[in-house]
Amino acid sequence: MTSRTGRKQMHLAAHFPGVNNTTVWTDPRSGSQIDFGSFEHLAHTAERGLFDFFFLAEGLRLREHKGLIHDLDVVGRPESLTVLAALAAVTDRLGLAATVNATFNEPYELARRLASLDHLSGGRAAWNVVTSSDAFTGENFRRGGYLDHADRYTRAAEFVATARELWDSWAPDGTPRPFAHQGRHFRIEGEFDVAPGPQGHPVVIQAGDSDEGREFAAATADVVFTRHGSLEAGRAFYADVKGRLAAHGRAPGDLKIMPGVTVVLGDTAAEAQEKAAEIRKQQVSPQTALLTLEQVWGRDLSAYDPDGPLPDIDPDPDGAITQGRVRLGDPFAVAARWRAVAEAKGLSIRQTVIETHGRPSFVGTPQAVAAELDEFVTTDAADGFILVPHLTPGGLDDFVDGVVPLLQERGAFRTEYTGRTLRDHLGLPLPRRE
Amino acid sequence: MSSPVPTRPLHLAVAIDRPDARSAEPFARAARLAEHGKLDFVTLDDTLGPPGRGGSRLDALAVLARVAPVTRRIGLVPTVTTTHTEPFHVSNAVSTLDWVSRGRAGWTVAVSTGEAAARHFGRRDTAPAQDLWREAGEVADVAGRLWDSWEDDAEIRDAATGRFVDRDKLHYVDFRGTDFSVRGPSIVPRPPQGHPVIAVDATDPLPRAAAARHADVAYVRARADAPPAAVRAVRDELRGRAQQFGRDPGRLVVLASVPVALHAAADAVALADLVGGWYGDGVVDGFHFRPGDPDRDLPLLVDGTVPVLQHRGLLRSFYPGGTLREHLCLPRPANRYATARETA
Numbered sequence: 001m002t003s004r005t006g007r008k009q010m011h012l013a014a015h016f017p018g019v020n021n022t023t024v025w026t027d028p029r030s031g032s033q034i035d036f037g038s039f040e041h042l043a044h045t046a047e048r049g050l051f052d053f054f055f056l057a058e059g060l061r062l063r064e065h066k067g068l069i070h071d072l073d074v075v076g077r078p079e080s081l082t083v084l085a086a087l088a089a090v091t092d093r094l095g096l097a098a099t100v101n102a103t104f105n106e107p108y109e110l111a112r113r114l115a116s117l118d119h120l121s122g123g124r125a126a127w128n129v130v131t132s133s134d135a136f137t138g139e140n141f142r143r144g145g146y147l148d149h150a151d152r153y154t155r156a157a158e159f160v161a162t163a164r165e166l167w168d169s170w171a172p173d174g175t176p177r178p179f180a181h182q183g184r185h186f187r188i189e190g191e192f193d194v195a196p197g198p199q200g201h202p203v204v205i206q207a208g209d210s211d212e213g214r215e216f217a218a219a220t221a222d223v224v225f226t227r228h229g230s231l232e233a234g235r236a237f238y239a240d241v242k243g244r245l246a247a248h249g250r251a252p253g254d255l256k257i258m259p260g261v262t263v264v265l266g267d268t269a270a271e272a273q274e275k276a277a278e279i280r281k282q283q284v285s286p287q288t289a290l291l292t293l294e295q296v297w298g299r300d301l302s303a304y305d306p307d308g309p310l311p312d313i314d315p316d317p318d319g320a321i322t323q324g325r326v327r328l329g330d331p332f333a334v335a336a337r338w339r340a341v342a343e344a345k346g347l348s349i350r351q352t353v354i355e356t357h358g359r360p361s362f363v364g365t366p367q368a369v370a371a372e373l374d375e376f377v378t379t380d381a382a383d384g385f386i387l388v389p390h391l392t393p394g395g396l397d398d399f400v401d402g403v404v405p406l407l408q409e410r411g412a413f414r415t416e417y418t419g420r421t422l423r424d425h426l427g428l429p430l431p432r433r434e
Numbered sequence: 435m436s437s438p439v440p441t442r443p444l445h446l447a448v449a450i451d452r453p454d455a456r457s458a459e460p461f462a463r464a465a466r467l468a469e470h471g472k473l474d475f476v477t478l479d480d481t482l483g484p485p486g487r488g489g490s491r492l493d494a495l496a497v498l499a500r501v502a503p504v505t506r507r508i509g510l511v512p513t514v515t516t517t518h519t520e521p522f523h524v525s526n527a528v529s530t531l532d533w534v535s536r537g538r539a540g541w542t543v544a545v546s547t548g549e550a551a552a553r554h555f556g557r558r559d560t561a562p563a564q565d566l567w568r569e570a571g572e573v574a575d576v577a578g579r580l581w582d583s584w585e586d587d588a589e590i591r592d593a594a595t596g597r598f599v600d601r602d603k604l605h606y607v608d609f610r611g612t613d614f615s616v617r618g619p620s621i622v623p624r625p626p627q628g629h630p631v632i633a634v635d636a637t638d639p640l641p642r643a644a645a646a647r648h649a650d651v652a653y654v655r656a657r658a659d660a661p662p663a664a665v666r667a668v669r670d671e672l673r674g675r676a677q678q679f680g681r682d683p684g685r686l687v688v689l690a691s692v693p694v695a696l697h698a699a700a701d702a703v704a705l706a707d708l709v710g711g712w713y714g715d716g717v718v719d720g721f722h723f724r725p726g727d728p729d730r731d732l733p734l735l736v737d738g739t740v741p742v743l744q745h746r747g748l749l750r751s752f753y754p755g756g757t758l759r760e761h762l763c764l765p766r767p768a769n770r771y772a773t774a775r776e777t778a
Contacts, residue, residue, distance in 0.1 A: 025591055025598055026591070026593045034533060034622075034623050035533070036503075036533060036534045036536065040503075059621045060522070060621065061617075061621070062604070062619055062621060068601055069599070069601045069604050069619070071597045071598060071599045071600070071601045072596050072597060072598060073598060074598055075589075075598055075599045075604075076584065076589070076599075076621060076622060076623040077621060077622065078526075078529075078530040078533050078534070078622055079523070079526040079527045079529075079530040079621075079622065081496065081527075082495065082496065082499045082527050082530040082531055082534065083499075083530060083533075083534060085496040085497075085499035085500045086499045086500060086502050086503055086534035086535075088458070088500050089458070089462075089500050089501070089502070089503040089504050090503050104520065104523075105520070105523070106518070106555050106557070108482065108518075108554040108555055109482065109518065109519060109555075112482075112493055113493050113496060115492075116492040116493035116496045116497070117496060119455075119456055119457055119458075119490075119492055120457070120458045120492065120496060120497065120500040122457070139615075139616075139617035140522040140616050140617055140618070141520050141522060141614075141616075142520055142521075142613070142614045143520075174489075175489070176484070176485045176489075186556060187556045188553060188554055188555060188556040189553050189554075189556075190484055190550050190551075190553045190554045191484040191485055191550075192485075193483075193484060193485035193486075193490065193491045194490055194491065194492060194493075195454075195456055195489065195490035285596040286596065287595070287596030287597070288596060
């Protein structure tokens with residue numbers, strides 16, 4: 001989005017803390033991950049900060065480690081679309097984005113739920129399309145886990161296309177019209193019962209950095225939720241994905257690229273670095289350190305001391321001891337890298353995991369962070385950011401109070417909502433009716 | 435007038451369905467009005483079939499989730515169908531409605547019998563209603579298990595051991611129904627009411643087994659000018675069958691579901707007379723009103739019928755409790771897995 005003076009402005013979103021070890025629950029300020037008041041708090045913070053949208057992740061099966069339910073991270077969350085419908089009552093302009101799986105839902109029902117949210121929120125609904133194919137998750141569903149990995153994106157693409165056919169199915173005079181979709185994954189027909197919502201189509205978000213994920217985003221999505229944290233990687237990703245749009249008849253502004261980022265603020269640079277180090281220690285408890293090691297090694301390492309040295313034994317490349325979570329790359333390569341780090345710096349298991357653990361994306365004073373975020377956007381490494389706080393529910397209070405005003409001073413962020421719908425905030429046109 | 439006042443409280447609910455729904459406001463207004471009348475709950479119907487004559491229809495559970503933060507006490511009971519939906523999603527959505535309403539959620543279980551709905555999904559043929567209701571009973575069953583799959587004190591946040599939950603208090607449900615299975619546990623912690631209230635329309639004979647086995651509330655549709663004997667017979671049958679399933683029949687609240695059209699204050703008083711009469715005679719435990727026009731009928735119901743019933747000492751004038759179960763005088767259920775673990 002550009003301001004009246006032609007300056008590129010950023011988009012911001014608030015990610016409710018997830019069920020992984022980014023979220024710190026041992027901190028005394030850490031509140032409930034399930035009470036509605038926590039969702040209300042973060043949504044109010046985001047709206048006070050004039051954010052584009054509020055984002056909820058999804059889980060369809062509790063994670064397991066060594067055949068047991070993973071118990072070290074926050075566990076349990078509400079169903080996204082229902083929480084967002086309730087948040088629509090206590091917010092006015094904030095976009096409301098739900099992650100919903102395209103494998104374990106059906107187009108008619110989900111299109112209906114999303115269109116309902118769009119009506120109930122006055123045009124603020126968004127859908128983060130994710131896919132999965134694993135039999136582990138499928139054990140909770142009628143469909144089971146039979147979907148081939150390669151079919152995940154073809155099903156997701158057909159799912160989104162079908163949902164849009166349903167959202168477009170009403171006649172311009174405001175009456176329902178029959179639809180029929182005959183595809184590889186869905187063969188459905190009838191009449192859709194929800195009138196087109198204020199946005200026509202709810203905003204579609206896509207997360208996934210693989211080649212097929214990028215292609216899917218370029219063809220289909222309004223927003224990409226990416227992970228690229230560095231300026232260089234961000235620019236390369238940005239250029240690649242934006243470059244794919246023309247082939248789909250789309251303009252560069254039709255797709256917003258928003259990396260998920262973490263921010264740690266301090267009154268001085270040194271204080272911010274200290275806080276960041278403290279947070280990483282909280283995120284990697286001794287138990288989490290061992291578990292992370294087991295995920296890489298694919299073995300039971302419970303006999304090792306987290307404050308002692310790394311194991312001498314090699315990883316088991318076939319040791320799938322964690323379910324419901326993606327494994328961290330080639331285990332031999334990761335293990336070799338970790339050993340090198342540990343030896344060079346004389347680190348224990350826990351210290352090694354902390355050292356190699358994902359670092360916060362932006363650490364510094366509010367001034368420094370505002371400048372850095374702005375640089376990402378003005379040099380085309382991103383169109384904005386999805387901020388992932390480490391504390392529920394107050395984790396973005398400091399950012400909104402400290403950084404947002406500085407972004408506004410720079411002309412890098414809006415000073416008021418100029419539209420009512422999420423499409424308005426994102427500068428996305430109303431969809432063409434097919 | 436000295437008809438004996440029954441010891442069980444009178445329960446009242448009202449449908450807030452309206453044609454051509456396109457925003458939250460009319461539903462919020464209706465629910466607040468019903469809350470002003472201290473009714474137990476509002477209902478909102480739903481189907482996955484084609485649009486009705488009125489035009490646009492919104493997902494009922496979403497509408498009532500949107501209404502939850504703008505109401506404080508009234509119960510919120512959407513219809514959610516079980517034929518083309520995923521039992522795991524249904525269970526999570528209903529328990530989330532309980533979380534966002536802080537213990538005011540219910541769920542009217544319904545099936546999709548029509549061919550039109552089947553074609554909207556394209557993955558199952560239509561089946562006989564009998565099979566669909568057997569499945570609906572299974573879905574209600576597995577939902578109850580999923581709600582119990584987290585014990586109330588499963589979250590421990592024990593920094594010393596690094597554990598957020600006590601995994602011994604999370605349970606696989608391993609449910610195998612006729613056409614589906616669910617492994618569990620739920621992704622949603624046990625909701626405030628333990629189990630949100632389950633309601634079934636038991637007017638037709640087919641749903642009565644599921645109602646007697648799983649429901650906290652059963653509706654029996656009747657016209658206000660019909661003889662009460664038929665309604666009484668259904669209530670007796672439901673209570674008898676509940677007992678056969680090992681339940682306390684007193685824990686099944688049977689409501690006469692009657693269409694109402696109130697044009698004047700006299701109509702509101704006549705409705706109070708009917709309610710008082712049937713209730714005094716022990717025909718039903720209360721009423722579910724279905725207004726023909728909510729904008730016309732609901733104000734008269736709340737400002738006309740309700741005060742008359744309160745004046746006659748039949749209806750409370752405040753909410754003594756906070757949850758829908760408390761309004762219905764139903765206890766918070768024990769957790770089957772906790773009970774099993776503690777007695778093992």
